[in-house]
Amino acid sequence: MEKYDTTIGACQISDKAFEDIASIVCENTKNVYPVKKDKGFVEAKFNKENELTLTVNIKVKQGIDIVKLCNRLQDDIAENILLMTGQEAQAINIDIQGFEK
Numbered sequence: 001m002e003k004y005d006t007t008i009g010a011c012q013i014s015d016k017a018f019e020d021i022a023s024i025v026c027e028n029t030k031n032v033y034p035v036k037k038d039k040g041f042v043e044a045k046f047n048k049e050n051e052l053t054l055t056v057n058i059k060v061k062q063g064i065d066i067v068k069l070c071n072r073l074q075d076d077i078a079e080n081i082l083l084m085t086g087q088e089a090q091a092i093n094i095d096i097q098g099f100e101k
Contacts, residue, residue, distance in 0.1 A: 018044035031061035051090035
């Protein structure tokens with residue numbers, strides 16, 4: 001959970017909020033199909049140095065340039081998290097689970 005001090009009090013952003021931001025980006029990206037796990041298809045974690053790492057489980061459309069798609073998806077997730085929370089992501093890992101026709 002990320003904590004921010006303000007002049008009036010503290011603001012905390014839960015891991016779930018970061019997961020939701022990444023989920024929305026994925027769901028709005030063409031040729032990306034979320035692969036739901038126990039809690040969802042995105043997992044956010046903070047390490048001891050308070051650095052954010054996300055893991056995203058997806059399938060992609062068959063025939064798509066995976067590298068280009070993953071780079072774009074990582075950039076879009078990182079940009080949205082930074083704009084919405086002010087937090088930079090240390091790593092955004094895309095786990096390709098398979099392909100959709």
